[in-house]
Amino acid sequence: MKHNLQDTISLLTRTPAALDALLRDLPETWTFRNEGEGTWNAFDVVGHLIFGERTDWIPRVKIILEFGENRTLEPFDMRGHERESQGRSLGQLLDEFARLRSKSLGELRALNLRQEDLERRGRHPALGVVTLSQHLATWAAHDLTHLHQISRLLAHQYREAVGPWSAYLGVLQCAGHSSA
Amino acid sequence: MKHNLQDTISLLTRTPAALDALLRDLPETWTFRNEGEGTWNAFDVVGHLIFGERTDWIPRVKIILEFGENRTLEPFDMRGHERESQGRSLGQLLDEFARLRSKSLGELRALNLRQEDLERRGRHPALGVVTLSQHLATWAAHDLTHLHQISRLLAHQYREAVGPWSAYLGVLQCAGHSSA
Numbered sequence: 001m002k003h004n005l006q007d008t009i010s011l012l013t014r015t016p017a018a019l020d021a022l023l024r025d026l027p028e029t030w031t032f033r034n035e036g037e038g039t040w041n042a043f044d045v046v047g048h049l050i051f052g053e054r055t056d057w058i059p060r061v062k063i064i065l066e067f068g069e070n071r072t073l074e075p076f077d078m079r080g081h082e083r084e085s086q087g088r089s090l091g092q093l094l095d096e097f098a099r100l101r102s103k104s105l106g107e108l109r110a111l112n113l114r115q116e117d118l119e120r121r122g123r124h125p126a127l128g129v130v131t132l133s134q135h136l137a138t139w140a141a142h143d144l145t146h147l148h149q150i151s152r153l154l155a156h157q158y159r160e161a162v163g164p165w166s167a168y169l170g171v172l173q174c175a176g177h178s179s180a
Numbered sequence: 181m182k183h184n185l186q187d188t189i190s191l192l193t194r195t196p197a198a199l200d201a202l203l204r205d206l207p208e209t210w211t212f213r214n215e216g217e218g219t220w221n222a223f224d225v226v227g228h229l230i231f232g233e234r235t236d237w238i239p240r241v242k243i244i245l246e247f248g249e250n251r252t253l254e255p256f257d258m259r260g261h262e263r264e265s266q267g268r269s270l271g272q273l274l275d276e277f278a279r280l281r282s283k284s285l286g287e288l289r290a291l292n293l294r295q296e297d298l299e300r301r302g303r304h305p306a307l308g309v310v311t312l313s314q315h316l317a318t319w320a321a322h323d324l325t326h327l328h329q330i331s332r333l334l335a336h337q338y339r340e341a342v343g344p345w346s347a348y349l350g351v352l353q354c355a356g357h358s359s360a
Contacts, residue, residue: 003341007207011334014202021197022327027187127344134343141338145351147202148331154191155324161183162321163314164307171325174354 003137015143016098024094031090035156045146046093047081053100057139058107064122064132072123183317195323196278204274211270215336225326226273227265233280237319238287244302244312252303
């Protein structure tokens with residue numbers, strides 16, 4: 001499946017409502033527990049998604065369009081959300097994620113990107129040359145990697161409770177692969 | 181985290197709306213593609229969830245409560261949804277899943293299960309002795325295993341499109357572990 005901008009936008013549009021439906025007012029025994037030391041809980045993940053809207057997705061689109069390969073993209077701060085999330089509720093974070101995503105998509109649509117824009121190249125600090133198309137596809141896949149992570153970290157809380165059924169539940173065999 | 185019936189119900193209540201928010205009217209390039217031969221697409225997964233509402237979750241609760249270990253639970257038919265889903269739209273399946281889940285939860289609440297009920301034992305055809313508590317915890321974890329699967333199978337469609345970022349996306353390292 002090639003990257004299709006409209007398909008990407010369709011997915012990106014849906015993520016805030018999907019997370020809201022899953023997480024809002026869910027008991028904190030689900031949403032404030034993680035998978036062990038150094039891992040994130042659902043609250044952390046939503047904070048990270050907010051931080052990405054602010055500092056990564058549209059900002060990098062603009063840098064690629066304006067500077068191409070001549071300006072290396074800023075490294076993304078994987079802990080950047082921590083201070084911003086402090087003292088806030090999960091409901092507040094879900095509201096903010098929805099608001100920022102909507103704003104991001106408004107900016108994306110306003111750019112009226114054409115095929116030749118999608119082929120523009122930028123320079124990633126670790127990965128080297130990347131295209132705008134790859135960046136936008138990654139935005140959608142990044143939503144999915146965190147939905148995947150949230151489903152896994154929630155399921156982890158019931159690892160013991162399911163008893164012998166754990167052998168049948170694929171999500172409980174998932175080791176996480178990476179931070180997400 | 182021990183099994184808590186109210187936490188289980190909270191999760192089970194949210195799954196239909198979360199899947200609806202994610203999948204309804206999402207382009208078919210996302211929802212009707214799978215991860216390769218013999219795997220499910222998102223439409224298949226929702227069909228499977230519907231079939232579970234009909235034949236697995238509440239029916240097994242009733243058998244455990246009525247017969248305990250004296251009656252072995254019916255094996256679950258992993259292909260049972262195929263015929264029922266034929267000719268239907270994903271929107272229709274999402275509607276039906278929401279309706280059946282709501283009905284299931286109404287029946288579950290009406291049973292007014294007490295702690296001693298949750299300790300009742302049944303006999304699984306492959307796993308042997310299981311408790312009602314484990315069965316109910318598995319219901320919630322099963323929702324999560326399929327949310328995990330859906331996020332993975334959607335992300336799979338962009339495996340090529342993300343280019344070098346694939347190394348950073350945990351969901352693309354997930355091999356699936358089992359059918360889900």
